[in-house]
Amino acid sequence: MLLAVSAAASHPLLLAGGRGGGAARPHPRTHAAKLEASNGRHLRSSLSTLSCACSPSPPSGDRGTGSARNLFDELSVLSPAIPWEVDDIWRIYAGYFFILHIPLSFGGLEVVAKVLQRSSLDSMTTVISTVILQLAELTLTLALLQYTAMPGHAIQPFYSGKVFTERSWVKETLLGFAVLMALVSTTSIVVDKLVGFEDAYDPILKEILSESPASVFxxxxxxxxIAPLSEETIYRGFLLTALSSSMKWRDAVLISSLAFTAAHLSCKSSIQLFVVGCITGLAYCRTGTLAASFTIHSLYNAVVLCMALVS
Structure with missing residues (x-):
């Protein structure tokens, strides 16, 4: 119920004192002013009471909808406190994407081939180089996040709080992984029905997996x-957390999932990548720990690698 509260202003009463030993008698004009002020207070008090009594209450249906909406909004346990300025979020992400992610993830192997003076890299060299490039990207990303943080704010305790938490996250992780696999399987079947069957596994990846036990490991x-750790650090630990500090968490999940999908530059797997982003983002918001989203992401990649290994 909305309460309309009115507060009357207090003014000092000025009394004109009479001469002689008798009690002071108010001046006629002062007496009239007192009566008017008193009547005004009574009138405003009556209007306030009437407003309180007559203010419309929200219908029971709206109250129920509002309670459900509040319950949905409270599913996220993320704190709005972040070590970065809200206005700098997309500038920081653009710096990561164009300065670190694109050159290292999509142009790094070409640089390695030129340094080694080879026209192409063998499977073992490719996977070793990719591991080094991914570690370099993760290290530089953490340095970028620290450099762009507000003065006096360190990201080390911030990320420590996103990993170590007293809240249980195993149940939500298992449920999220089960939902993820069901959704990915469903979308894959739908896509195969609509556009026809297509081998979704990278031939280079299949070649690496068939090279040797060392390359498989x-x-x-x-x-x-490495890949889930790097991607969960930037897309859930930074982007989703930062966005949810200034908007509803479900909108932040969708936007960060779109950015996660676009970063892979893969139209063929875009639907599955978006589903992965949404499920890992939901698990992160629900548990407040990156351990949940990292575990789901890692298990999903493991399943994909196992299927590619036996295909």
Whole structure:
């Protein structure tokens, strides 16, 4: 119920004192002013009471909808406190994307081939170089996030709070992974029905997995540890957290998932990547720890690698 509260202003009463030993009698004009002020206070008090009694209450249906909306909004446990200025979020992300991600993830292997003076890289050299490039990208990303943080704010305790939490996250992680696999399987079947079957596995990846046990181990280490750690750090730990500090968390999940999908530059896997971004973002918002989103991301990549290995 909306309450209309009115507060009457207090003014000092000026009394004109009479001469002699008798009690002071108010001047006629002063007495009239007192009566008018008193009547005004009574009138405003009556109007306030009437307003309180007559203010419309929201219908029960609206109250129920509002409670459901509040419950949905409270599903996120993320804190709005972030070490970066809200106005700098997209400038920071653009710096990461164009200065670090594109050159290292999509142009790094070409630089390695030129440095080694080779026209092409063999499977083992490719996976080792990719591991080094991904570690370099993660290290430089953390340096960029620290450099762009507000003065006096360190990102090390910020990310420590996003990893170590007292809240249980195992149940939400298992549920999120199960939902993710169901959604990815469904979307894959739908896409195959609409556009026809197409091998979704990268031939270079399949070649690496069939090279040797060492290349298989490095490939799993790359896609199940380094890549999820790097991507969860930037897309959930930074972008989603920063966006949710100035907008509703579900909008932040959608926007960060779109950015996560676009960063892979893969139209063929865009639907699956968007689903991965949404599920990991939801798990992160629900648990408040990157351990949940990292585990889901890592398990998903492991399943994809296993399917590519046996295909």
């Amino acid at each position: 490095l490939c799993f280490f790359l896609y199940c540890v």
